[in-house]
Amino acid sequence: MKITKENIVDALRNVIDPDLGKDLVSLGMIEDVEIEGKKVSFTVYLTTPACPLKEEIKKACINAVTHLVDKEAEVSVHMSSRVTKSRTEGQGDQNLLKGVKNIIAVASGKGGVGKSTVSVNMAVALAKTGAKVGLVDTDIYGPSIPTMFDLHEKPNISAQRKLIPLEKYGVKLLSMGFLVDTDDAVVWRGPMVSSAVKQFLSEADWGELDYLLLDLPPGTGDIQLTIVQSVPLTGAIIVSTPQTVALDDARKGVAMFGKVGVPVLGIVENMAFFTPPDLPDRKYHIFGKDGAKNLAEKLGVPFLGEVPIEEQLREGGDTGRPIVDLAPDSPSSVAFNQLAMKAAQQIAIRNATREPTEKIEILYR
Ligand SMILES: Nc1ncnc2c1ncn2[C@@H]1O[C@H](COP(=O)(O)OP(=O)(O)OP(=O)(O)O)[C@@H](O)[C@H]1O
Ligand SMILES: [Mg+2]
Known part of the structure; x- marks a missing residue:
């Protein structure tokens, strides 16, 4: 021919x-x-x-x-x-974050399961592929991003009186920890927190972004619900350890997003197993085996992958060096890169197939 x-x-x-x-x-x-x-x-x-x-x-x-x-x-x-823009008609405040194509919440039912660790490393992994990425730490009571990126300065204000996000490892960052003294924030009540988060999202100059990740505080209470409902979310990622108590809470997380019509893009199993450096063939399932994977299957939600327990990952978190940058070949970095790809894949699928559903319209009318 x-x-x-x-x-x-x-x-x-x-x-x-x-x-x-x-x-x-x-x-x-x-x-x-x-x-x-x-x-x-x-x-x-x-x-x-x-x-x-x-x-x-x-x-x-x-x-x-x-x-x-x-x-x-x-x-x-x-x-x-060309990253596709999510269709979130009828959900959240549509004027918020207009230049941002996809907003993804990272949530968990239980605290300390690794939401911030997953958010940080997924954000850096996505940025390394060439995507434009932002990350917001919405946890006023216990912000993690200042420590996890070793950033402690105050963001500048632009001529338009907008907050300019800080930038590190190719990711635009804002944390409540940059702005408020966390010792003062402990007395803040729920409505104050959620309106602060909303202002914080609307009054910052994010510019054009492919993905903006929101690292949520733990739990499925009022604060999470308000954040989730005020922002036009593409979807949510739920982090859990394989432990029963964490899984029970993860299920509540999935249910919360379901009720407000936000698609769950997938579940991540963190602290899935431990391999001692001197016994590279062994896997110790300290918190149980495949719990989050099984939960994802049961709920019909995509399973995005598992991240092993790693000393260097924890150290990197404490010293402000995300593991995907510090040790890009480590097993946890490989896992985070795969996670980032799977999440991006789920987002692309959602954006190509999702019609604004009636359910969402009814909820927000
Ligand atoms: N896979 C892992 N291997 C080793 N340490 C980990 C792993 N995941 C998380 N950690 C460590 O566990 C602690 C809790 O993680 P992280 O702060 O990410 O959890 P979180 O769910 O965001 O907590 P919170 O609910 O308080 O916001 C941190 O010190 C982190 O470095
Ligand atoms: Mg956290």
């Missing part, structure tokens, strides 16, 4: 995005098709730079052209991305 733009595009109609179930051409992912003799080049715009199927899709494109158009074609595929 002759190498023409039409034939190339037709061939690429046979390449299906496995997550979205449609072909790349219908999805509008193919652009810049150029032909010079036997040389063919084009760009594939994925829905996230953190796409786990990048290589697979690239190979399928090359195959489609060489099998269907010309087997001697020299195909060069440029892989790029």
Whole structure:
């Protein structure tokens, strides 16, 4: 077959995005098709730079052209991305965070299960793929981000009188810990906290972001509910350890998001097992085995992966060095990178398939 733009595009109609179930051409992912003799080049715009199927899709494109158009074609595929914006009509305040494509809450029922650790490392992992990422620490009573990033300065105010987020490891950051003395905040009541968080989101200059992660305080009470309802969330990620007490609370978390119509993007199992450095083949399931994985299955929610217990991860958290930057090849870093990709994948799937549901409209009308 002759190498023409039409034939190339037709061939690429046979390449299906496995997550979205449609072909790349219908999805509008193919652009810049150029032909010079036997040389063919084009760009594939994925829905996230953190796409786990990048290589697979690239190979399928090359195959489609060489099998269907010309087997001697020299195909060069440029892989790029445009993160899709979530459709959250009818949910939360739509004027809030307009330049932010996806807002994701990281929550847990029980405290201390690793929400902040997961948020921080997922944010840095996403930023490393080239995505524009922000992270908000919404925990006024126990902010973690100042310590976990070793950042203790006050953010500047722009000429438009907006807070300018700090930036480290490629992530834009704001924490209540940068702004209020946490010893004073302990006497704040629920409504004060949630309105402070809302102001904090609306009165900061986030600019354009692909992903903004909200690290929530532990629990499923009033404060969490207000934050969740006032922001147009793309979805929520629930963190749990495999322990029964944590799982019971994680289930409550899933139920809370369900009631307010926020999709749960997945469950993460943190502190899944421990492998002593001198016994690399052993896995000790200190808090139980596969608890969060089984819960995800039972609730019909995606399982995003498991993170092992690691001394260096804890040390990195305490000294302000996220593990994905400090030791990118460590088992927990590998786990965080996979988590970030799976979450980005779930977001892309949601954005491609989610219609604003009636349920949400009714809830917020
Ligand atoms: N996989 C892990 N391996 C080792 N230490 C971990 C792991 N996950 C978390 N930690 C440590 O456990 C402690 C609690 O984690 P983290 O602060 O992330 O939990 P949290 O759910 O955000 O807590 P809170 O409910 O107080 O907000 C931290 O000291 C952190 O470094
Ligand atoms: Mg925390």
